Amino acid sequence: MPDAPIDTALSARPAPTRAGGEPFTEEGSAEVVAASFARTPDPRLRQVLTSLVHHLHAFVKDVELTEEEWETAIAFLTRTGQMCDDVRQEFMLLSDVLGVSMLVETINHRTGGTSTESTVLGPFHMVESPPRELGDDIALDGKGEPCLVTGQVTGPGGEPLTGALVDVWQADDDGFYDVQQPGVQPERNLRGLFTADDDGRFWFRTIVPRHYPIPDDGPVGELLVATGRHPNRPAHVHFIVTAPGHRPVTTHLFVDGDPYIDSDAVFGVKESLVREFPVVDDPARAAEVGLPNPFRTVHFDVVLLRTDSPHVEAQPAAQPAHLQSTVVQGAPS
Ligand code: BEZ
Numbered sequence: 001m002p003d004a005p006i007d008t009a010l011s012a013r014p015a016p017t018r019a020g021g022e023p024f025t026e027e028g029s030a031e032v033v034a035a036s037f038a039r040t041p042d043p044r045l046r047q048v049l050t051s052l053v054h055h056l057h058a059f060v061k062d063v064e065l066t067e068e069e070w071e072t073a074i075a076f077l078t079r080t081g082q083m084c085d086d087v088r089q090e091f092m093l094l095s096d097v098l099g100v101s102m103l104v105e106t107i108n109h110r111t112g113g114t115s116t117e118s119t120v121l122g123p124f125h126m127v128e129s130p131p132r133e134l135g136d137d138i139a140l141d142g143k144g145e146p147c148l149v150t151g152q153v154t155g156p157g158g159e160p161l162t163g164a165l166v167d168v169w170q171a172d173d174d175g176f177y178d179v180q181q182p183g184v185q186p187e188r189n190l191r192g193l194f195t196a197d198d199d200g201r202f203w204f205r206t207i208v209p210r211h212y213p214i215p216d217d218g219p220v221g222e223l224l225v226a227t228g229r230h231p232n233r234p235a236h237v238h239f240i241v242t243a244p245g246h247r248p249v250t251t252h253l254f255v256d257g258d259p260y261i262d263s264d265a266v267f268g269v270k271e272s273l274v275r276e277f278p279v280v281d282d283p284a285r286a287a288e289v290g291l292p293n294p295f296r297t298v299h300f301d302v303v304l305l306r307t308d309s310p311h312v313e314a315q316p317a318a319q320p321a322h323l324q325s326t327v328v329q330g331a332p333s
């Protein structure tokens with residue numbers, strides 16, 4: 001008589017036990033739940049879940065969370081998820097205002113003080129930035145205070161990175177990105193993908209950006225109101241700079257003196273990224289650069305780490321910004 005078919009998946013399972021082998025108690029709750037993940041085959045997933053459980057349980061015990069508060073938190077997270085769609089990522093915003101996005105960014109892009117610091121990507125980057133010529137004016141509607149941006153992309157030893165790609169985007173004079181105002185601002189207003197010259201230099205014309213609020217009409221906005229926080233980000237120009245053989249950097253150039261420079265809603269400001277935008281009152285220079293007189297100016301040099309630098313080897317490889325999950329083409333509504 002042939003053997004009965006064996007269900008290999010079932011027979012491979014261990015004999016059923018309680019999740020962690022020990023009964024659940026208040027004191028031992030984290031250990032019991034963490035033990036339930038002890039056989040997780042992926043060691044990194046096991047490490048992350050075990051740590052998460054320990055921190056979550058410690059937090060619940062620390063504040064002695066009430067059932068009402070727990071229900072409020074579940075409802076908040078539910079509304080946060082319901083607010084998400086193709087153009088609005090409310091969970092990312094929550095991560096931003098809790099400082100988690102900046103912490104992950106900073107941990108994963110340590111520079112050892114040798115290259116330009118990174119900051120959050122934000123939701124307004126376009127995967128396909130419009131290529132522009134050096135010197136082009138990206139302020140397509142001519143609204144705002146004219147500004148000349150100059151800079152040089154180098155390696156850590158000051159070697160110019162010929163042909164580096166400099167992807168920039170910014171809000172307008174009223175604090176809106178083009179994708180937030182379709183039909184109001186021209187498409188691709190205040191965006192450009194520049195190719196640095198033989199000396200790694202880049203320059204373009206634009207306007208001085210203005211501070212603006214992050215989308216605050218959802219649960220994250222409610223959190224900010226309930227905690228007496230404002231939703232504003234200080235004025236900035238976004239940059240993604242890439243060059244072969246070097247680690248890309250996703251960063252901002254912040255306008256010194258902005259009223260929110262010390263209280264960015266998403267904690268994105270790093271001291272090394274703040275620059276003055278002085279006024280130039282020089283008709284000859286204005287004519288030379290193709291701007292009305294007077295105009296503002298700013299210089300922003302970008303230093304990229306080599307991919308074979310120890311700082312890069314010691315960390316996960318940087319993901320090209322256009323592949324990051326935060327990239328959304330469109331307007332948070
Ligand atoms: C931004 O700078 O575009 C941004 C960053 C984080 C949240 C919202 C906006």
Ligand code: FE
Pocket residue numbers: 122124171233236238
């Ligand atoms: Fe921004």
